[in-house]
Amino acid sequence: MDNKTSKYMLIILTVLCTALIVISSVQTGFMDPLRNTVGYVLVPVQRGVNAVGTGIYNKLEEHAELKNAYAENAELKDRISTLTEENNRLRSETEELQRLREMYELDNEYMQYTKVAARVIAKDSENWFEVFRIDKGSSDGIEPDMNVLSGGGLCGIVTEVGANYATVRSIIDDESRVSAMSQHSSDSCIVAGDLKLFEDGRLALTKIDKDANISDGDAIVTSNISAKFLPGILIGYASDITIDSRHLTKSGNLIPVADFDNLQEVFVITELKTDMLTDSETPEAQ
Amino acid sequence: MNRHIKLLLQRALINILILLGAFTVQTCVFPLLPMFSAVPNLLLILTFSFGFIYGRKTGMLCGLAAGVLMDLFYTGPFGFYCLIFLYIGFFNGIFNKYYYNDFIQLPLILCAVNELIYNFYIYVLRFLVRGKLDIGYYFMNIVLPEMVFSLIFTLFLYRVFLGANKRLDVIEDKRGTNVA
Numbered sequence: 001m002d003n004k005t006s007k008y009m010l011i012i013l014t015v016l017c018t019a020l021i022v023i024s025s026v027q028t029g030f031m032d033p034l035r036n037t038v039g040y041v042l043v044p045v046q047r048g049v050n051a052v053g054t055g056i057y058n059k060l061e062e063h064a065e066l067k068n069a070y071a072e073n074a075e076l077k078d079r080i081s082t083l084t085e086e087n088n089r090l091r092s093e094t095e096e097l098q099r100l101r102e103m104y105e106l107d108n109e110y111m112q113y114t115k116v117a118a119r120v121i122a123k124d125s126e127n128w129f130e131v132f133r134i135d136k137g138s139s140d141g142i143e144p145d146m147n148v149l150s151g152g153g154l155c156g157i158v159t160e161v162g163a164n165y166a167t168v169r170s171i172i173d174d175e176s177r178v179s180a181m182s183q184h185s186s187d188s189c190i191v192a193g194d195l196k197l198f199e200d201g202r203l204a205l206t207k208i209d210k211d212a213n214i215s216d217g218d219a220i221v222t223s224n225i226s227a228k229f230l231p232g233i234l235i236g237y238a239s240d241i242t243i244d245s246r247h248l249t250k251s252g253n254l255i256p257v258a259d260f261d262n263l264q265e266v267f268v269i270t271e272l273k274t275d276m277l278t279d280s281e282t283p284e285a286q
Numbered sequence: 287m288n289r290h291i292k293l294l295l296q297r298a299l300i301n302i303l304i305l306l307g308a309f310t311v312q313t314c315v316f317p318l319l320p321m322f323s324a325v326p327n328l329l330l331i332l333t334f335s336f337g338f339i340y341g342r343k344t345g346m347l348c349g350l351a352a353g354v355l356m357d358l359f360y361t362g363p364f365g366f367y368c369l370i371f372l373y374i375g376f377f378n379g380i381f382n383k384y385y386y387n388d389f390i391q392l393p394l395i396l397c398a399v400n401e402l403i404y405n406f407y408i409y410v411l412r413f414l415v416r417g418k419l420d421i422g423y424y425f426m427n428i429v430l431p432e433m434v435f436s437l438i439f440t441l442f443l444y445r446v447f448l449g450a451n452k453r454l455d456v457i458e459d460k461r462g463t464n465v466a
Contacts, residue, residue, distance in 0.1 A: 019366035
């Protein structure tokens with residue numbers, strides 16, 4: 001008797017879940033009201049627990065760092081002298097750069113984007129995915145597809161927004177694809193997250209034309225033709241570029257600028273590419 | 287009858303609180319700890335323990351609740367996690383008849399098997415469909431570490447659940463005799 005009811009329950013719930021999967025795949029915003037309501041309850045809890053956890057973690061970190069501080073101090077003093085020298089050289093080069101920029105009217109655009117700072121309050125517990133949640137949502141002006149920065153480089157994209165939280169898929173997630181280009185030659189490529197490569201702190205750099213002028217060490221930025229990413233945001237530096245076996249394309253690795261191991265605070269750019277976009281979309285990459 | 291319902295509600299409430307606690311710890315605390323190369327899957331441990339200790343129905347309900355939490359947290363089709371947690375709760379409930387209080391080997395075996403099934407489900411539906419074929423690599427680097435951590439946590443947590451269960455039984459028995 002009890003066996004039977006539990007079997008019926010299983011069948012009914014299975015059908016229900018499958019139906020939900022189908023409906024929410026077709027109509028993506030379907031469950032948003034529920035997600036939002038639960039967010040109201042759960043996000044403050046997550047924020048609190050995260051604050052305590054981060055506090056303890058930082059204390060421990062501080063303690064460990066103090067031990068290394070002495071050795072590091074001596075080493076750093078050495079480096080100061082080298083760096084001062086280098087600084088002088090660079091300063092003169094910066095002036096030159098400034099002049100050249102003005103010449104080409106290449107103002108570094110993304111310095112001018114308006115940004116909102118947000119705290120990372122929860123991370124994906126699945127070791128398969130690289131998704132995290134931040135404590136700013138639609139009430140702070142966050143919308144889906146907004147770009148997220150960390151440590152001076154592209155970090156991810158907002159995929160879903162609640163009233164007081166937003167979910168961000170970072171660019172190292174295996175499903176992430178970013179349309180990018182080389183900063184100096186403007187040759188396009190795709191930056192793809194790859195679970196395997198990220199073990200070594202890298203991303204995959206694919207779909208480079210075999211004649212494209214991209215070589216190791218080149219800065220890779222978000223592309224002008226991306227449908228969701230704002231142009232000119234630094235993603236990282238190319239490395240290990242090789243020609244593919246079919247001799248039609250090149251591919252390699254990308255060393256990201258953003259530090260993904262210790263994400264605590266990120267910046268969300270509150271401008272959308274779709275607002276700037278007039279034409280040209282890439283169907284394959286975002 | 288009324289008292290029975292009250293006790294049931296009380297248990298349900300405690301279980302929901304445990305679930306929420308596990309979920310919060312899993313998403314907010316574990317990722318902060320640098321010594322954990324993988325995160326143990328607390329919700330999975332909870333679901334199969336409940337299924338194993340209390341039977342199919344409770345296992346299913348607990349699995350459903352855990353799945354809903356996961357689905358609410360992640361983008362993507364709603365119900366993806368519900369489905370797998372539901373089945374894990376159900377199938378572990380079948381082993382309820384082999385449940386003895388101090389028998390820890392079976393839960394450990396169940397934990398390992400559940401981790402395998404759960405991760406295989408994610409791999410096939412989210413990775414294999416995109417042409418990522420290197421199952422060996424994913425097994426060694428993602429599934430295995432998670433499994434090891436989950437097994438360690440099962441050792442602790444399963445005992446805690448058992449203890450809590452026994453205590454609740456004792457309280458309920460006491461109340462029962464008092465009223466009678």
